[in-house]
Amino acid sequence: xxxxxxxxxxxxxxxxxxxxxxxxxxxxxxxxxxxxxxxxxxxxxxxxxxxxxxxxxxxxxxxxxxxxxxxxxxxxxxxxxxxxxxxxxxxxxxxxxxxxxxxxxxxxxxxxxxxxxxxxxxxxxxxxxxxxxxxxxxxxxxxxxxxxxxxxxxxxxxxxxxxxxxxxxxxxxxxxxxxxxxxxxxxxxxxxxxxxxxxxxxxxxxxxxxxxxxxxxxxxxxxxxxxxxxxxxxxxxxxxxxxxxxxxxxxxxxxxxxxxxxxxxxxxxxxxxxxxxxxxxxxxxxx
Amino acid sequence: xxxxxxxxxxxxxxxxxxxxxxxxxxxxxxxxxxxxxxxxxxxxxxxxxxxxxxxxxxxxxxxxxxxxxxxxxxxxxxxxxxxxxxxxxxxxxxxxxxxxxxxxxxxxxxxxxxxxxxxxxxxxxxxxxxxxxxxxxxxxxxxxxxxxxxxxxxxxxxxxxxx
Numbered sequence: 001x002x003x004x005x006x007x008x009x010x011x012x013x014x015x016x017x018x019x020x021x022x023x024x025x026x027x028x029x030x031x032x033x034x035x036x037x038x039x040x041x042x043x044x045x046x047x048x049x050x051x052x053x054x055x056x057x058x059x060x061x062x063x064x065x066x067x068x069x070x071x072x073x074x075x076x077x078x079x080x081x082x083x084x085x086x087x088x089x090x091x092x093x094x095x096x097x098x099x100x101x102x103x104x105x106x107x108x109x110x111x112x113x114x115x116x117x118x119x120x121x122x123x124x125x126x127x128x129x130x131x132x133x134x135x136x137x138x139x140x141x142x143x144x145x146x147x148x149x150x151x152x153x154x155x156x157x158x159x160x161x162x163x164x165x166x167x168x169x170x171x172x173x174x175x176x177x178x179x180x181x182x183x184x185x186x187x188x189x190x191x192x193x194x195x196x197x198x199x200x201x202x203x204x205x206x207x208x209x210x211x212x213x214x215x216x217x218x219x220x221x222x223x224x225x226x227x228x229x230x231x232x233x234x235x236x237x238x239x240x241x242x243x244x245x246x247x248x249x250x251x252x253x254x255x256x257x258x259x260x261x262x263x264x265x266x267x268x269x270x271x272x273x274x275x276x277x278x279x280x281x282x283x284x285x286x287x
Numbered sequence: 288x289x290x291x292x293x294x295x296x297x298x299x300x301x302x303x304x305x306x307x308x309x310x311x312x313x314x315x316x317x318x319x320x321x322x323x324x325x326x327x328x329x330x331x332x333x334x335x336x337x338x339x340x341x342x343x344x345x346x347x348x349x350x351x352x353x354x355x356x357x358x359x360x361x362x363x364x365x366x367x368x369x370x371x372x373x374x375x376x377x378x379x380x381x382x383x384x385x386x387x388x389x390x391x392x393x394x395x396x397x398x399x400x401x402x403x404x405x406x407x408x409x410x411x412x413x414x415x416x417x418x419x420x421x422x423x424x425x426x427x428x429x430x431x432x433x434x435x436x437x438x439x440x441x442x443x444x445x446x447x448x449x450x
Binding site for chain 2: 001002003004005006007008010031034035038039041042043051053055079102103104105106108109189190
């Protein structure tokens with residue numbers, strides 16, 4: 001099916017894009033890479049009057065080193081993030097998640113910022129950016145503001161981005177020397193995860209000094225598994241110790257029930273995948 | 288209507304299009320390039336895969352206006368001077384198809400995959416083709432065809448088979 005007719009704007013600066021949003025407000029949708037928006041438009045789940053394409057704004061693309069953190073431009077494609085040496089060195093968890101995100105064609109077009117702004121609870125970038133305490137930089141008519149990941153994800157497909165605002169970049173603190181793993185459970189390789197676990201750990205010898213764990217699709221937003229993080233700190237990186245900590249993975253979560261599994265199944269899966277993810281992040285072979 | 292101009296299979300084209308027109312519709316309905324097919328309505332199947340500015344994309348998931356100024360290669364632009372592309376030849380040689388509907392997308396994605404990784408393992412081939420569905424489930428020969436193409440070209444062109 002075709003999208004319903006719309007007017008199209010392709011601004012070349014962020015200011016122009018914000019001005020267009022101010023003018024058209026809730027009649028407008030932002031087009032980033034289009035890998036989620038175009039299916040939505042084609043299935044007529046949404047029919048905006050205006051589509052504002054950010055694809056011609058060059059300043060929104062690329063990854064740069066900003067001292068204690070990396071800056072990932074919102075329009076950087078998944079494929080660029082996947083192959084970026086800075087991301088691999090300083091935020092390995094992001095590389096690990098993007099490796100498993102969708103398929104090659106979608107990674108060529110889809111963007112880091114677009115996927116996060118879309119805020120599908122099954123999206124693969126929410127849990128890692130939450131676990132890494134990323135900061136979301138949002139620009140609107142009254143200027144630029146920074147929102148911590150913990151406040152960015154509001155609800156199903158809903159973020160802190162206002163109607164006349166644009167997500168311009170994501171700042172990811174450096175986690176140099178941390179091991180990382182993204183454990184994703186799917187029936188078909190390029191589909192949305194039933195659930196997934198993003199884990200990154202800093203080892204001190206054989207001890208887990210610190211851990212960060214985020215969960216995908218265990219609620220209407222990405223979830224931080226703080227109980228697991230606290231239980232892991234100071235523990236040996238052994239299967240038994242990690243399993244005990246991972247038993248807390250579903251604490252306080254409200255996972256959905258759907259055709260792929262009910263909530264109880266997802267809660268069980270969370271403990272299993274968290275054990276695998278943490279052990280793999282610690283460089284231990286865990287299954 | 289929005290004016291677009293782009294290069295498709297080596298030819299410069301320019302047209303006025305509705306912004307909602309998909310790239311695959313533009314290729315098929317305006318340019319008559321029906322070698323690129325539409326297999327699904329959900330951007331899952333990859334049958335419509337073409338190359339945009341050197342990278343594989345699902346052309347049902349790109350607006351024609353987004354391709355403005357770009358360079359598109361379709362399955363119809365792979366053969367050069369009457370000679371099939373080595374990946375096309377390998378699909379024929381290994382019978383990498385059953386009904387053939389997914390073949391244009393499979394070949395375009397395989398060319399992209401071999402450009403990134405000229406000597407892929409079987410696992411890498413299967414992962415690289417994860418966005419392309421064969422509803423006949425004829426994956427084994429498709430994977431063999433990609434392996435064959437990689438072997439053939441490493442003899443003839445050590446730098447790989449990227450288009």
